[in-house]
Amino acid sequence: MTTNLLQIADEKFWDHIHKRHQDKGGVYKMIAVRNEQRVPINRFLGTDNEGVLYIGKATSYVDRVIELKKSIAADYKGTGHICGRRYKSNPKIAKQFPYEHLFVELIQTDKPEEKEKELLEAYFITYGEVPPLNAIL
Numbered sequence: 001m002t003t004n005l006l007q008i009a010d011e012k013f014w015d016h017i018h019k020r021h022q023d024k025g026g027v028y029k030m031i032a033v034r035n036e037q038r039v040p041i042n043r044f045l046g047t048d049n050e051g052v053l054y055i056g057k058a059t060s061y062v063d064r065v066i067e068l069k070k071s072i073a074a075d076y077k078g079t080g081h082i083c084g085r086r087y088k089s090n091p092k093i094a095k096q097f098p099y100e101h102l103f104v105e106l107i108q109t110d111k112p113e114e115k116e117k118e119l120l121e122a123y124f125i126t127y128g129e130v131p132p133l134n135a136i137l
Contacts, residue, residue: 005031005103008069014062017106021061026108027115030083030133031053032097039097045129053097054083054133055119057112065104072099072106085131093133 006016008030025097030053032039034115071078071084074094079085087093109115120130129135 005033006107007100008043008072008102008104009034009100012120013069014066017061017065021106023060023062025058025064026058026106026110026112027055027057027119028061028068029106029119029131030056030068031103031105033103034103038102043126043129046126048123048127049133050098050121051121051133053102054131055116055123056083057116061106065106068104072102074099082104083133086135112116 006013010016032041032051032053036045038049041048041051041053056064056068062109064081067080068083071079071081073113087097107119120134126131
């Protein structure tokens with residue numbers, strides 16, 4: 001498993017992000033991991049062996065990625081992050097990708113909008129669609 005992944009369910013999640021990035025931001029990917037291996041996800045044009053469920057951007061990781069964590073957590077009722085709303089919109093999603101198996105990969109950049117667009121376009125070109133929780137219902 002890639003060592004730069006942070007487990008969303010980790011109680012020290014915020015501390016790890018703050019220690020590594022302070023108030024900086026960039027792009028983040030939410031990744032599914034099971035048994036210390038990324039979970040392959042079948043897509044339209046192939047299998048995403050990286051397990052990417054969502055790609056987003058943040059001007060501050062501490063603010064935005066923590067909002068992602070809260071919106072996905074079962075005991076949190078907020079809707080402050082679209083990924084969390086989509087994750088909770090169908091109970092089968094949480095069953096297939098439990099909260100404890102969700103990780104984030106942070107890619108620091110001074111141009112998060114450009115990097116997010118680049119990553120989403122590359123994903124689309126490769127798989128014929130965007131990551132599952134980026135999709136608009």
